[in-house]
Amino acid sequence: AQSVTQLGSHVSVSEGALVLLRCNYSSSVPPYLFWYVQYPNQGLQLLLKYTSAATLVKGINGFEAEFKKSETSFHLTKPSAHMSDAAEYFCAVSDHNQGGKLIFGQGTELSVKP
Amino acid sequence: DAGVTQSPTHLIKTRGQQVTLRCSPISGHKSVSWYQQVLGQGPQFIFQYYEKEERGRGNFPDRFSARQFPNYSSELNVNALLLGDSALYLCASSADSGRRSGELFFGEGSRLTVL
Numbered sequence: 001a002q003s004v005t006q007l008g009s010h011v012s013v014s015e016g017a018l019v020l021l022r023c024n025y026s027s028s029v030p031p032y033l034f035w036y037v038q039y040p041n042q043g044l045q046l047l048l049k050y051t052s053a054a055t056l057v058k059g060i061n062g063f064e065a066e067f068k069k070s071e072t073s074f075h076l077t078k079p080s081a082h083m084s085d086a087a088e089y090f091c092a093v094s095d096h097n098q099g100g101k102l103i104f105g106q107g108t109e110l111s112v113k114p
Numbered sequence: 115d116a117g118v119t120q121s122p123t124h125l126i127k128t129r130g131q132q133v134t135l136r137c138s139p140i141s142g143h144k145s146v147s148w149y150q151q152v153l154g155q156g157p158q159f160i161f162q163y164y165e166k167e168e169r170g171r172g173n174f175p176d177r178f179s180a181r182q183f184p185n186y187s188s189e190l191n192v193n194a195l196l197l198g199d200s201a202l203y204l205c206a207s208s209a210d211s212g213r214r215s216g217e218l219f220f221g222e223g224s225r226l227t228v229l
Contacts, residue, residue, distance in 0.1 A: 090157070092156075101159045106155055
């Protein structure tokens with residue numbers, strides 16, 4: 001069965017510092033992987049997705065993620081944090097047995113200190 | 115262009131009652147999925163519908179049901195509400211049947227509180 005593990009339920013960084021949110025996946029087939037962001041009292045917005053093309057994926061708002069098969073990881077990074085990046089971030093893998101179904105991690109809350 | 119719209123945005127029910135949540139997908143999208151997000155957790159898949167047919171069901175009891183209408187809008191029904199059903203219910207639409215590479219577009223959710 002496929003699964004996603006996000007390491008760290010809460011990450012705090014200073015404004016301008018590097019953002020690193022960790023995600024590891026488990027899948028018996030090449031996965032399709034996603035990062036979504038959720039702002040308070042809102043739905044989820046897609047940041048980026050990996051669909052077996054380039055292993056380094058660039059998303060919106062300066063975020064990017066690198067697919068590393070050997071490490072079964074898909075960590076999300078941003079070189080310089082902005083106050084507006086404070087939100088909940090979810091990593092997800094597409095269930096290859098049920099197209100359209102996403103399996104989400106528990107989420108990581110990102111706080112940005114001034 | 116309008117995104118995914120859900121109604122109501124907030125509602126309060128008591129145990130044992132029934133609730134119906136509604137979702138309108140993005141124009142042209144034929145697939146609708148429902149997710150439950152309990153506070154502090156990631157969304158959990160409930161149902162997916164494509165072209166008015168159920169394409170997937172998550173690990174939820176039979177108290178949960180859904181349907182999709184000819185205009186591709188959808189309803190999620192929950193009967194005999196329990197306190198544990200309190201959650202944010204998210205609807206997502208996609209353009210295709212939800213193949214693995216498909217992107218889901220989420221609404222802002224319906225927050226259900228069961229007292």
